[in-house]
Amino acid sequence: xxENGKEKKVTMHFTASLKNGEVLESTRDLDPVxxxxxxxxxxxxxEDEMSSMREGERKTIEVPSSExxxxxxxxxxxxxxxxxxxxxxxxxERYLLKTTDEENIQVSIKEIGENTVVVDGNHPLxxxxxxxxxxxxxxx
Numbered sequence: 001x002x003e004n005g006k007e008k009k010v011t012m013h014f015t016a017s018l019k020n021g022e023v024l025e026s027t028r029d030l031d032p033v034x035x036x037x038x039x040x041x042x043x044x045x046x047e048d049e050m051s052s053m054r055e056g057e058r059k060t061i062e063v064p065s066s067e068x069x070x071x072x073x074x075x076x077x078x079x080x081x082x083x084x085x086x087x088x089x090x091x092x093e094r095y096l097l098k099t100t101d102e103e104n105i106q107v108s109i110k111e112i113g114e115n116t117v118v119v120d121g122n123h124p125l126x127x128x129x130x131x132x133x134x135x136x137x138x139x140x
Contacts, residue, residue, distance in 0.1 A: 008037045010050060011138040017131045024130075032137045043068055046132055058135040065127050072127030079116040089117055 011034040015026040027033055037047050049061045065071055084097065089109050096104045097119065107119035 007039075008051065009034060009140040010037060010053070010136055011140075012050075013135045013137060015133040017133075019129050019131060024125075034138075043130075046134075050134060050136070053134070053136045053139075055136055055139050058133070061132045061134060063130045063132065065125075065129050068128070068130050069123040069125045070127075072122055076121035077110065077118065078121070079113070079118050082113075082115050082117055085117060095119070 011032045013027045013032045015028060016024045018024065035041055037051055042050070043063050045063050045067050046061055049059065053059060080097065085095065089095075089112060091109050091112060094106055094108045097107050098104055105121050107121045108124065109117055110120050111118035
């Protein structure tokens, strides 16, 4: 919300990267993006920091893994029978698997054995601290 109690729309350029400098996504060579703060579209820390920014302001914001995609959880890496997968599978591919509770979870293939496939149910960025370089183009 802005100071008038209305929703705050921001148009911005951003670069999202890992601590090691690897760029995940950037709008620097594209059109800026517009979003409404307070809708839960961004990580809370990012929204909180951006809510006080003004047009033309640039800021680097670090979002720790615990406030982004969570810590990496080893218990989410499991072996699944090969017959649970249709056709051939490749390391790195992502699939939706149905759990014993009939819920769908997205997993990525880590290893392929003779009769089993080792899958990882963590988000690909779990355990990663994220760095956002934000430049506010317009505030409405």
